Amino acid sequence: MLRSLEQLDDLTSTVTAPDALLQLLPPDGNRVAHPDLDPWVADIDGAALAALYDDLSVIRRLDVEATALQRQGELGLWPPLLGQEAAQVGSARALRRDDFVFTSYRENGVAYCRGVAIAELMPVWRGTALSGWNPYDVGMATPAVIIGAQTLHATGYALGCAIDGADSVAVAYFGDGATSQGDVAEAMVYAASFHVPVIFFCQNNHWAISEPVGLQATRPIADRAPAYGIPSLRVDGNDVLAVMAVMRIALDRARTGGGPTFIEAVTYRMGPHTTSDDPGRYVDPVERAEWAAKDPIDRLERHLDSLGLLTDELRESVKRSADGAAAELRRACLALPEPEALTVFDNVYAEPHSGLERQKREYSAYLSMFEGGAS
Structure with missing residues (x-):
């Protein structure tokens, strides 16, 4: 197990090349060995893989249904997460119930994994409430729309955990675009200075609305964190197993007094920034097709198939879960009363x-x- 800062630095140093990513499950679905990551997912057996497959499929189905609801005039706006399911599921399923999550507006998959009721995802996007759920019920703050602000919230919460002597961890989710915001820099300076148990989880989906990540980051985003004194890991964000492994490493480090960690999960936003955006105006279709071949659900399906676990029964069970969740989302949305x-x-x-x-x-x-x- 990786516990010391020196060991984590050694792992970080193996992925400093711009295209190098920590990976366990490549697009072809054939599991690859990694001596530093394998121990952290050794408990993920066939049943656990099937559960992750269910999570990924349900979250994608919810996202597609919410997008359809917006197109039909039932939601004012929706921020799709299509393509980012593995980054959210792999990281969120590594958390304990007493950890606390601070996100932006796109982490509906994290919300689902944290136990937010499907109905509670809808009010803010339908415009019937200022928020959707009680943060203390699920260990997750409601979404922050101010870009990068949640990193400060997470750092402050983590400091409180440290002062209280708890081994709970705070996690800040944000996108590549947020890393250009001052709030993120301030949060990282503070977290490093006070050695707080916080994880900065950057989903690099390659787009800050219509601006490609290359315009604001000429080096991997993970390279920035060590300058603050925070070790970083760069992982294939479409690989649910590798994401879970690096998240567990960072969580263990935070719980045992190691301080903050920065994770860059490299993925791709396959849809629009929000439903008010038209990515067809700026996304290269060739690039999009290349990322479609790296789809997080497809690769897990291939892996399950290689193990002989992708049975008709599993497919049908997952389809029922996804369709049922989508139906519940639609019912909940349409049943929301107009507020006074x-x-x-x-x-x-x-x-x-x-x-x-x-x-x-x-x-x-x-x-x-x-x-x-x-x-």
Whole structure:
């Protein structure tokens, strides 16, 4: 097992080439050995692989259904995660219940793995609530739309864990575009300085909206972290096993006093930035096709097949899970009640706030000018 900073540095040094990635499950599905990673997924047997296959398939089906709902006018917006399922599932399934997650708006797969109810994914995107779930019920904050801000939140939470003497870990999920934000730099400086148990998990999906990652990162993003004093790992983000392994390494290091770790999961955003975006205007179809051949679900299917585990029964079971989840998502979305206008002022501050009360009175007076009033 890798426990010391020196051992982690040795592993990091093997993947410094721009195209080098830690990997256990290549696109052809044939498992490759890695002496440093293998021990961390030695418990992943056939049943566990089937469960990961179910996770990946359900999350993709939910994503496709939500995108369809937006196209049909039932959601105001949706941030697709198509192609990034393995990065989210592999990392989230490595966590304990007492760990705490801080994400951006695209980590619906992480939310699913953390136990967020499918119905709770919908309100914020349908515009019927400011949020969707109680963070303390699932160990996951609601999504941060301000790019990179969640890295500060995670670092602060991790410092609290350290002060309390707990071995819980905080994880910040963010994209490659966020690494150009000052908040991320500040969080990493603080995390390194105070040696806090936080993991910076960057999903490098190659696009910051329409800007390719090469415009803001001439070197692998993982190369930045060591300059802050934080060891980093660069992993194939479409390989659910390798992602799980490096996440477990980082978690173990944080729990045993090793401090922060930076993980760059290299993947690809196969869809739009959000449903208001048109990637056809800037994505090279040849590049997209190349990444489609590295699909995270396809490679796990091939691996299961090579083990003789991809049975008709498993396929049917996974299809039922995915279709059932999609149906539940649609039902939950369409059943959301229209909120009363003045509830927009609820849950903005924890305590009464005079400025907010004044705005509420003024808005109520404005609404009273129309038929139906402030209902």
